[in-house]
Amino acid sequence: MSRERLYLFDTTLRDGAQTNGVDFTLADKVAVAAMLDKLGIDYVEGGYPGANPADTEFFSKDRDLKTTFTAFGMTRRPGRSTSNDPGLAALLQAKADAICFVAKSWDYHVRVALETTDEENLASIRDSVQAAKAAGREVLLDCEHFFDGYKANPKYALSCAKAAYDAGARWVVLCDTNGGTLPNEVEKIVGEVVKTIPGNHVGIHAHNDTEQAVANSFAAVRAGARQIQGTLNGLGERCGNANLVSIIPTLKLKSEFAEKFEIGVSDAQLKLLAHASHTLDEMLNRAPNRYAPYVGENAFATKAGIHASAIMKDPQTYEHVAPDTVGNKRKVLVSDQAGRANVLAELDRIGLKIAKDDPRVTKLLETVKEREALGYAYEAADASFELLARRMLGSVPHYFDVSYFDVKVEQRGNSAELETLTTAVVKVKIDGETLISAGEGNGPINALDVALRKDLGKYQKFISGLELTDYRVRILNGGTGAVTRVLIESRDETGERWATIGVSPNIIEASFQALMDSIIYKLVRSGAPA
Numbered sequence: 270m271s272r273e274r275l276y277l278f279d280t281t282l283r284d285g286a287q288t289n290g291v292d293f294t295l296a297d298k299v300a301v302a303a304m305l306d307k308l309g310i311d312y313v314e315g316g317y318p319g320a321n322p323a324d325t326e327f328f329s330k331d332r333d334l335k336t337t338f339t340a341f342g343m344t345r346r347p348g349r350s351t352s353n354d355p356g357l358a359a360l361l362q363a364k365a366d367a368i369c370f371v372a373k374s375w376d377y378h379v380r381v382a383l384e385t386t387d388e389e390n391l392a393s394i395r396d397s398v399q400a401a402k403a404a405g406r407e408v409l410l411d412c413e414h415f416f417d418g419y420k421a422n423p424k425y426a427l428s429c430a431k432a433a434y435d436a437g438a439r440w441v442v443l444c445d446t447n448g449g450t451l452p453n454e455v456e457k458i459v460g461e462v463v464k465t466i467p468g469n470h471v472g473i474h475a476h477n478d479t480e481q482a483v484a485n486s487f488a489a490v491r492a493g494a495r496q497i498q499g500t501l502n503g504l505g506e507r508c509g510n511a512n513l514v515s516i517i518p519t520l521k522l523k524s525e526f527a528e529k530f531e532i533g534v535s536d537a538q539l540k541l542l543a544h545a546s547h548t549l550d551e552m553l554n555r556a557p558n559r560y561a562p563y564v565g566e567n568a569f570a571t572k573a574g575i576h577a578s579a580i581m582k583d584p585q586t587y588e589h590v591a592p593d594t595v596g597n598k599r600k601v602l603v604s605d606q607a608g609r610a611n612v613l614a615e616l617d618r619i620g621l622k623i624a625k626d627d628p629r630v631t632k633l634l635e636t637v638k639e640r641e642a643l644g645y646a647y648e649a650a651d652a653s654f655e656l657l658a659r660r661m662l663g664s665v666p667h668y669f670d671v672s673y674f675d676v677k678v679e680q681r682g683n684s685a686e687l688e689t690l691t692t693a694v695v696k697v698k699i700d701g702e703t704l705i706s707a708g709e710g711n712g713p714i715n716a717l718d719v720a721l722r723k724d725l726g727k728y729q730k731f732i733s734g735l736e737l738t739d740y741r742v743r744i745l746n747g748g749t750g751a752v753t754r755v756l757i758e759s760r761d762e763t764g765e766r767w768a769t770i771g772v773s774p775n776i777i778e779a780s781f782q783a784l785m786d787s788i789i790y791k792l793v794r795s796g797a798p799a
């Protein structure tokens with residue numbers, strides 16, 4: 270059976286760059302484009318040449334990508350000719366395979382925002398598409414506010430799309446710019462559009478303002494659209510764009526789509542997805558969303574004892590797809606609700622060989638339960654669990670002792686100019702030798718971390734690539750008094766991430782435990798000698 274080709278268009282570097290707090294450097298852009306290219310995305314929109322220096326430079330040379338590298342920009346301004354419009358000239362000069370124009374398709378916007386006539390807007394679409402075609406580019410037209418425009422004036426919205434198609438645009442992309450359209454409306458309206466423009470020339474660009482951008486994209490495909498625009502991790506203005514990281518596996522792994530459509534992403538490329546998603550987060554210095562479908566750390570995590578034992582017998586019992594198809598991992602959480610099955614499954618995953626009926630398994634399970642009653646949460650701290658298990662099995666070397674630490678927070682100056690200084694001093698004993706380090710930080714935990722990691726003698730080289738990426742504090746009411754739980758997430762030079770935990774009535778003590786676990790875990794993983 271021959272399947273229809275469905276195209277993927279990524280706009281992480283253009284629409285995704287509109288995300289609050291996201292600012293791609295040129296080097297970031299080059300890296301993201303290469304990553305998308307490797308994933309097998311058909312179109313990569315690199316940005317808006319002429320709008321800012323980084324984008325202009327990004328399009329100043331051939332980027333040598335397999336994907337259709339696309340430049341974004343406006344159609345010619347009303348009242349100008351295409352040969353006399355600097356914005357359009359910059360776009361035509363950009364080293365890109367395709368040009369994606371954005372144009373108004375809602376008559377209200379044409380009048381109020383563009384301050385021109387309906388007819389002049391249509392002429393601008395036609396002229397711009399023709400100019401780009403004449404320059405040898407593949408052309409796309411993003412119809413801004415298409416769905417709202419269609420609801421207000423279907424005839425005019427459609428005539429904008431038709432003008433682009435008739436002028437030679439390869440794709441007419443229907444944009445839900447405000448993101449408020451619902452899937453049933455998208456399906457109905459796209460169904461109307463494909464009566465005029467063939468569906469294999471129609472694309473969907475959905476925003477996530479009702480958390481249905483992914484569903485809206487699929488609704489459009491059901492109605493006949495054959496290009497989906499979206500971003501990695503759903504990056505984008507306000508609530509984001511359609512998340513390609515959720516869309517791609519659904520198209521590949523769910524029979525409704527997989528039987529009908531073929532996409533440019535192969536099974537082998539699909540396995541790169543989780544890594545691509547996390548790499549983007551790292552680049553943006555964000556902690557990956559643990560709950561992200563398909564690629565999140567919790568996407569294939571199981572907690573309750575009976576589920577875990579069923580999963581060990583046959584993973585399909587509680588998994589909608591196999592985790593390795595998207596490059597993710599199964600995880601069985603160790604928690605006080607768990608039975609031996611969870612503990613055994615987790616020990617197996619870590620690579621600790623132990624007989625099922627070994628009494629140490631019972632002892633470990635009891636210890637986990639006791640500690641969880643105190644406030645520890647091992648399901649969120651896999652590295653601390655691993656250390657606990659390895660210690661009970663006697664496989665964690667004694668690396669060093671911290672014999673003393675002191676943290677001081679001082680405020681100096683007067684009310685007009687107050688300065689807060691934090692310093693920490695740590696004494697570490699390694700092979701009978703005492704090393705003393707001091708550190709300054711923007712807070713007590715930071716200062717303690719700086720001091721502790723400043724000089725670990727012969728172990729220093731093993732922890733030089735260690736970095737703390739997330740620090741979370743939660744106050745628990747343990748009955749007799751408040752208890753603080755600290756979770757620290759770390760990563761190293763290889764990109765491996767791990768989480769550690771500390772619990773104490775004192776926040777510094779809790780943080781210190783989590784920091785120590787992180788360092789010792791790294792030493793164990795690096796095979797540091799005792």
Ligand SMILES: [Zn+2]
Binds near residue numbers: 284444446474476510
């Ligand atoms: Zn958009």
